[in-house]
Amino acid sequence: MSDDLKDAPLGQTSAYITEYDPTLLYPIARSVNRASLDLDEDDLPFEGEDEWQAFELSWLTPTGKPVVAIARFRVPASSTHLIESKSWKLYLNSFNQTRFASSVEVRRVLRQDLSRVVDAEVEVTLFGVDDMALAPGRLPGICLDDLDVEVDTYQPDPELIITDNEIIEETVHSHLLKSNCPVTGQPDWGSVLIRYRGPALDHHALLAYIISFREHQEFHEHCVERMFMDILREAEPDQLLVMARYVRRGGLDISPWRAMPGETPIKTLRLMRQ
Template sequence: MSHRPDTLAHAPLGRESAYPDAYDPGLLYPISRTANRAPLGIVEGSLPFVGEDEWHAFEVSWLNGRGKPIVAVARFRLPADSPNLIESKSWKLYLNSFNQTRFADRDEVINTLAQDLAGAAGAPVSVTLFDVDAEALAPKCLPGECLDALDIDVNDYTPSAEHLAVSAQVVEETLYSHLLKSNCPVTGQPDWGSVMIRYKGPKLEREGLLRYLIGYRQHQDFHEHCVEHIFTDLMHHAQPSELLVLARYVRRGGLDISPWRATPGLAPPSPQRLARQ
């Protein structure tokens, strides 16, 4: 696979693109994580977190050896320490290149996906295929307490860590909100999502936390970098001993993206999807 420069100048996102009619791994467009991490003080090779970018693809199809179409849902898990993320439209076009391609069996499809995605990401990518009515895909609810019923005034729609405040009380709790919204850095299209924060440390002032999360409403960035932004702001201003930030974004183009970042040593969240995804 030919790797492209670390730029969006030639990415398919925001451009009119022809849908492929033959398998083509060259459609995948890797983007270096480094440039967006640098302003947050995140240094490659010394990440302050562990995590993954969990993707679900709901438009996966190929032909079996006799030419009969097979459909499935795919779950991909891309490690946060991979050098690259993969631009979402290129991922969609790549998956569509399977539509008229024959494969001997599901194992061949899985192995092909894993090899191509690892080549673009620069690290191994976990691939699981589900039948479209699989119980594992049943919607679930986020654990913890929802912040969305708080009756607050909001006047700031860009991220500001000044809203974050803590008390002297040390707690261990899980909070979530469905009010997360950010915007694509290329097209400006809205990206809707839910965010969960699990932490142990000084108690977060909830109204300030909700104002902070709502502050992403006009922010332009990739899903993965929004989660890393939230993680680094909470670590700096709240200084918890343990922290996990998970965002579950609503699907667009048949793909949803759910990045999570956590302090090393925490167990990863269980793969799942929400009803809104």
């Protein structure tokens, strides 16, 4: 386990505080993982966001009546830090028995605390539990999952990425993405979408590459950056977007995307599994 995770609440017994406590948030420097990918923090080849959705958010009105909501957070990939997921859950739980004047105040406090910890402006949106904006959708493009592939590699291997000389523009996706938490070893299930313009990616090989993350231990955000960099270096596309939609765990789901500058992201898309 890396030094930046030794004191993290993930994988440890934790008290569930129900009174507001912003000190529960645990930041992790993005630079640690990016160094292993030979990325320069001052000259990143991508832009992007980590989109979080929280389904277990509640607080009290000034009269003590509970309010429930669903929150969406967008953390820019340019932030110096990400937030460890269990600490985020513990922080949100600390709202449970705290009285706030209004949902406007809750949103202000959330934005203020999260932005301070990641050292960048975090976008916060609150939804009612029946808001149609949360209705699930489907990933666009070609689904690779029915391809007949033989797989014997379960750690990321960029050499699995194969291209030919034809220049194309396409969108493909797979629901077979699985990686593991680097602290607890628990499985993280997800779907991934890849949109690019450049030398055609061999679909069978690309699916085998996606599956190769199956025993890999890394945070969601790191997996997406690794996938983006592997495709960028091996295929040398002119345009590239990699977006993952991970299944909810502990009341939170995480959907990071990374894209070459100028690429239009696919936002506010939730899948049935989330």
